[in-house]
Amino acid sequence: MGELILGIETSCDETAAALVRGGTEVLSSAVQSQVDVHRRFGGVVPEIASRHHIANIVPVVLQAVDAAGASLRDIEVVAVTNRPGLVGALLVGVSLAKGLAYALRRPLVAVNHLHAHVYANFLAHPHIELPAVCLVVSGGHTSLAYMPAHGVFEVMGETRDDAAGEAFDKVARFLGLGYPGGPAIEEAARGGAPGRYRLPRVLLDPQEYEFSFSGLKTATVNLWRRLQSEGTASVNDLAAEFQAALVDVLVEKTVHAARHTGVRTVLLAGGVAANSRLREALAERAAASGLQLFYPPLSLCTDNAAMVAACAHHLYLRGETAGLDVNAHPAVKTL
Amino acid sequence: MLVLAIESATPVAGVALVTESKLMAEHYVDYGKTHSQTLMVMVDQLLKGAGLQLGDLDALVVSAGPGSFTGLRIGMALGKGLALGAGLPLLGVSTLDGLALQAGPCDGPIWPMLDAGRGEVYTCGYRLEEGRPERVGEYRACRPERLVSEWAAEGESRVVVLGDGALRYRQLLEASPGLHLVWPPLPALLPRASSLGTLAVDRLRRGERGDAVSLVPVYARLSEAERRLQEEGR
Ligand SMILES: [Zn+2]
Numbered sequence: 001m002g003e004l005i006l007g008i009e010t011s012c013d014e015t016a017a018a019l020v021r022g023g024t025e026v027l028s029s030a031v032q033s034q035v036d037v038h039r040r041f042g043g044v045v046p047e048i049a050s051r052h053h054i055a056n057i058v059p060v061v062l063q064a065v066d067a068a069g070a071s072l073r074d075i076e077v078v079a080v081t082n083r084p085g086l087v088g089a090l091l092v093g094v095s096l097a098k099g100l101a102y103a104l105r106r107p108l109v110a111v112n113h114l115h116a117h118v119y120a121n122f123l124a125h126p127h128i129e130l131p132a133v134c135l136v137v138s139g140g141h142t143s144l145a146y147m148p149a150h151g152v153f154e155v156m157g158e159t160r161d162d163a164a165g166e167a168f169d170k171v172a173r174f175l176g177l178g179y180p181g182g183p184a185i186e187e188a189a190r191g192g193a194p195g196r197y198r199l200p201r202v203l204l205d206p207q208e209y210e211f212s213f214s215g216l217k218t219a220t221v222n223l224w225r226r227l228q229s230e231g232t233a234s235v236n237d238l239a240a241e242f243q244a245a246l247v248d249v250l251v252e253k254t255v256h257a258a259r260h261t262g263v264r265t266v267l268l269a270g271g272v273a274a275n276s277r278l279r280e281a282l283a284e285r286a287a288a289s290g291l292q293l294f295y296p297p298l299s300l301c302t303d304n305a306a307m308v309a310a311c312a313h314h315l316y317l318r319g320e321t322a323g324l325d326v327n328a329h330p331a332v333k334t335l
Numbered sequence: 336m337l338v339l340a341i342e343s344a345t346p347v348a349g350v351a352l353v354t355e356s357k358l359m360a361e362h363y364v365d366y367g368k369t370h371s372q373t374l375m376v377m378v379d380q381l382l383k384g385a386g387l388q389l390g391d392l393d394a395l396v397v398s399a400g401p402g403s404f405t406g407l408r409i410g411m412a413l414g415k416g417l418a419l420g421a422g423l424p425l426l427g428v429s430t431l432d433g434l435a436l437q438a439g440p441c442d443g444p445i446w447p448m449l450d451a452g453r454g455e456v457y458t459c460g461y462r463l464e465e466g467r468p469e470r471v472g473e474y475r476a477c478r479p480e481r482l483v484s485e486w487a488a489e490g491e492s493r494v495v496v497l498g499d500g501a502l503r504y505r506q507l508l509e510a511s512p513g514l515h516l517v518w519p520p521l522p523a524l525l526p527r528a529s530s531l532g533t534l535a536v537d538r539l540r541r542g543e544r545g546d547a548v549s550l551v552p553v554y555a556r557l558s559e560a561e562r563r564l565q566e567e568g569r
Contacts, residue, residue, distance in 0.1 A: 040564070047404060047558035051551075054408045058415050058548045072420060088405045091371055092412045098375050099416020103389050324375040 003076040003316065006100075007309030008061065010093030011085025011113045012140065013037075013044045015056040017064035018305035019075070023313025024126045028067035029299075029306040032056045039179050043169060044139075050088035057096050064305070075106060079312030082110040082322070083329035085140070090328035098324065109312040110322040113303075114141055115153060117269040119311040120296035120304070128294055129265055133258045135250060137278070138270035139165030139180070142250075144209045144257050147267070151314040156257050157209025164246060164272045167213040171220050171242055175235055185239045186275055192236030194244035197223060201248050209257050216245055247278045255285050268295040271302045336393045336539060339381075339417075340532035341374060343410030344402025344430035345449055345499050347525050348373045350381050353532030355540070360385050361529050370409040378417070389421040394545070396535035398526070399427030401457035401474050401555035402449050411552060418547040426535045426545035429553065433530030434498050435461040435468035437523040443493040444471070444486075448500030449526075451476045456500030457555055458482065476556045479504040483511045493517065497524050 002022020009016040018029040034052050038044045065072055080097035082090060094110070101108035118134045131148045133156075142159035162170065165182055172181030177188050202215045220242050227233035258266050266286055272278060273295050286293035300307060315321075337359075342349035348370050351361040362377045382388065397414035400407045411427070418425035434447030438461075445468055448456035455476045461468035479500070486494055495517040496508060502524065508516055518524070557565065 041560050045558060045560040048560060050404065050408055051554070051558070054412060055551045057412065058419060061419070062548070088408065091405060091409050094371060095375075095409045095412035096416040096419075099413040099418075100420045101416075102375065102379070103417045103420025324379055325372045327369060327371045 003313070004070070004074055005077040005079050005309040005312055005316070006061070006064070006075045007305035007307070007312060008078070008080040008093045008097045009116070009303055009305040009308045010053045010057065010089050011081045012089060012303055013049045014303040015053050015060045016303060016305035017061040018309055019064055019068040019070055020306050020309035020313070023310050024123060026123055026306045027070065028064045029304055030060050030064040030067060031304050032060050035180060042173050042179055044086070046086045046088055049086060050092060053089055053092040057092055072104060075104060077107050077109060077312065077316050078104070079109040079111055079309050081113045081116060081308050082326060083112055085113055085330060087328055087330035090330065094326065094328045098326065102324065107316065107321040108326065109315050109320065110326050111308050111311050111315065114143060115151070116307040116311040118147065118153070118267055120269055120300035120307040121267045121294045123300060123306055123310050124296050125294050128267070131261070131263045132265035132267050133254065133261055133263050134267045134269060135254045136270045137164040137250060137272035139163060139169065141270065142211050142213070144253060146257070146261050146263070151311070151318065157211065157253065159211040159213060161212055161214040162217060164213060164250065167217050167246060168272070170217055174221055175224065175239065177235070177239065182272055182275060185243055186277065188236050188239035189243045189277070192234060192238070192240035194240040196234070196237040197227070197241045199223065199241050199245040201245055201252070203249060203252060206256070209253055211249065211253065213246065216242070243275070243277055247275070247281050250278060251281050251285050254282060255289055255291070258291050259289065264290070264292055266291050266293045268293065269301070274298050274301040336536055337391065338394050338396055338532045338535050338539070339378065339392050340396045340528040340535060341378065341410045341414055342398050342430065342433070342526050342528035342531055343370045343374060343406045344398040344400060345406065345526055348377065349526065349528035350374065350377045351528035351532045352381060352385055352387070353529055353536060355536055358529050361527065363527065365525065370406055374410060374413055389417060389423065392421070392423055394424040394426060394535065394539055396426040396428050396531050398430040398433070398531060399550070400429065400552035401451070401476065402430050404552070404554060407552040411550065415547040415550065424545050425547040425550055426538060426543065427550050427552070428531045428534045428538070429474065430526045430531070431457065431459050431474060432470065432534055433526055435470070436530045436533060437527060438468065438495045438497060438519055439523065440466060441495045441517060443495055443517065444491060445495040446482065446501070448479070448496060448498045448504070450500040450503045451556065454478055456504065458500065474553055474555045479507055483508065483514065486514065495519065499525060
């Protein structure tokens with residue numbers, strides 16, 4: 001059976017709650033997305049996100065409880081994302097979870113959002129073999145980590161500047177393709193072809209696992225300006241080349257990290273893991289290198305609370321519960 | 336009727352247990368720790384000290400704003416979690432209303448002010464009616480200079496002021512010619528959870544019922560991004 005965990009997630013612009021049993025069985029997963037709210041600002045506005053979280057959090061929790069056919073009293077553990085993310089947004093979830101756990105007399109578990117993203121994989125594939133190399137790519141993060149055992153993450157490399165999703169957003173905004181940038185660029189790229197234009201693959205030191213995407217962003221902007229002045233610009237072809245360049249770097253570094261650590265398993269996670277070119281390219285390279293690649297279903301790639309509960313399961317088993325003074329930590333960048 | 340009050344609209348963190356006739360317990364800190372670190376610990380200590388459990392309460396009350404956006408949401412989210420888990424009503428009471436109560440019996444209008452940053456205060460005027468402060472006008476954010484000129488225009492020469500906004504702009508307020516300021520004593524100058532509790536007990540007795548689902552803070556100010564968008568639209 002396993003324990004029933006309520007997961008709560010408010011680190012960015014999704015208010016989410018989920019009930020998960022034993023770390024793998026998702027009984028319900030409610031997500032209230034604010035993507036339409038932030039669209040007119042071209043990105044997530046922290047204060048507006050927090051305002052929506054405080055308005056939506058209880059309805060979302062109740063929705064998750066109802067959808068699971070459970071009652072609040074059935075919850076055995078309350079889990080919440082407390083790092084990293086927007087501090088005001090995190091604090092809504094952390095404070096609510098704290099009060100709820102206290103009132104229900106249940107343990108509270110504080111979860112790292114990036115670890116939670118990786119655990120979306122275990123919800124879909126419970127029997128993944130560890131150790132693994134994890135690539136977490138989202139609007140806020142680009143990290144490669146070595147995962148020797150459950151709940152243990154050793155950072156191998158991160159982005160020095162823009163996160164992958166951030167680069168998608170910025171380039172999409174510049175090209176007038178809309179928000180959020182990931183799906184917008186993927187859509188445009190489908191109507192074009194990579195290779196018609198040429199953008200750099202910024203690998204930095206090929207032996208290291210750090211990323212940098214601001215150079216690619218600048219190169220894209222400069223190329224577009226030049227193409228437009230020449231009057232030959234195809235936004236779809238440029239989107240396709242930008243996407244390919246970014247994906248190539250992610251794939252290259254990830255496969256290299258897997259070889260270097262000698263793992264057989266690669267876990268892809270985060271909002272950008274929804275990108276189909278990334279999934280396909282990484283699957284192809286992984287297969288060619290004898291690696292097993294896992295990625296979550298689309299519904300679990302973006303922020304949700306089922307992954308928070310799944311991650312909390314292992315912390316709970318190890319007795320890693322949080323005190324009444326647990327705080328939110330916005331700037332924990334590492335896995 | 337027993338109410339647990341949580342105050343978090345300013346750097347003061349406060350919790351109190353209040354009945355119709357008794358301030359049973361109160362815990363007040365203003366030493367710079369974040370509300371996220373202090374409030375829940377204080378609630379736990381207060382209840383344990385009184386030998387009570389959440390189930391013994393009739394309701395919870397939190398500061399409803401205006402005030403620090405993040406501070407308000409920490410207190411309110413905590414209140415929502417407690418109310419949801421314990422099956423209790425949750426009321427929101429304005430910290431400005433609570434501060435006005437702290438002015439006590441006095442001559443002249445009461446103007447509690449909370450520091451709102453950007454050279455402004457969150458404020459509202461109150462007048463005593465049968466010994467109780469009654470709110471005059473809406474909660475708003477405005478520059479203290481503007482309040483001073485409004486008071487002058489209305490011929491107010493004696494005004495009771497309190498709150499961290501009044502303290503921040505003390506020099507400016509006191510430099511206004513022809514204006515006599517009345518400052519309540521130190522223990523009444525900043526928001527007390529017991530004031531929220533007292534007002535909540537009144538409201539509950541009048542039949543008001545709050546709930547954790549729909550309560551949101553009164554911000555009295557747009558977010559910076561919305562304000563900019565509005566200005567661009569003009
Ligand atoms: Zn995320």
